[in-house]
Amino acid sequence: MKNLKFQSIYERVLKVALLSMVTFLLLAPVAFAQTSGTKPKFFICSEGMxxxxxxxxxxxxxxxxxxxxxxxxxxxxxxxxxxxxxxxxxxxxxxxxxxxxxxxxxxxxxxxxxxxxxxxxxxxxxxxxxxxxxx
Incomplete structure (x- = not known):
């Protein structure tokens, strides 16, 4: 009985870890794309240029x-x-x-x-x- 309970807990932990990893892998590119996709905006030309x-x-x-x-x-x-x-x-x-x-x-x-x-x-x-x- 204890062995069956241990397997059940082990499976739950494994599922949560796998779900967390998949979520991170799916959302990480979206988070990084927001900052790198912006166009640069600065003006360092001399006055009148x-x-x-x-x-x-x-x-x-x-x-x-x-x-x-x-x-x-x-x-x-x-x-x-x-x-x-x-x-x-x-x-x-x-x-x-x-x-x-x-x-x-x-x-x-x-x-x-x-x-x-x-x-x-x-x-x-x-x-x-x-x-x-x-x-």
Whole structure:
């Protein structure tokens, strides 16, 4: 009799655990999709400039900026969560690849098709960041 009671309790615990796990697996993607599906909204272009695109990589917030009615001519970016903004004139603005060179020789290349930002210092190894959101 005790063995039968133990089996019954064991089955109940197993059912509750299985039901909890299935519920978590079904609801978890919905919870994560709500935050990652939002479009980024920030404006870091210089005063008087128009924002043409907003892009978020794994480490940077980026705006492609320019004068109203013209093509993008400036790459404005900041490290995620920071307030210091760097604005660089675009050396190349041929969609879908935009590139800019800083005064220290660092090259920033944004490929909107491959969804990749490549940062190449004058000396050293290039780093690549995935685009995680854009408008």
């Amino acid at each position: 128009q924002r043409f695109a907003t892009i978020v990589t794994t480490k940077h917030d980026i705006n492609l900026c320019g004068e109203s009615g013209n093509v993008a001519s400036v790459l404005a970016f900041r490290s995620t969560g920071q307030s210091e903004i760097t604005s660089l004139p675009l050396a190349s603005n041929k969609h879908p690849v935009y590139s800019a060179v800083a005064s220290n020789g660092t090259t920033y290349k944004l490929d909107t098709n491959q969804k990749l930002l490549t940062i190449t210092p004058k000396k050293g190894k290039a780093s690549k960041e995935k685009v995680v959101r854009s408008d």
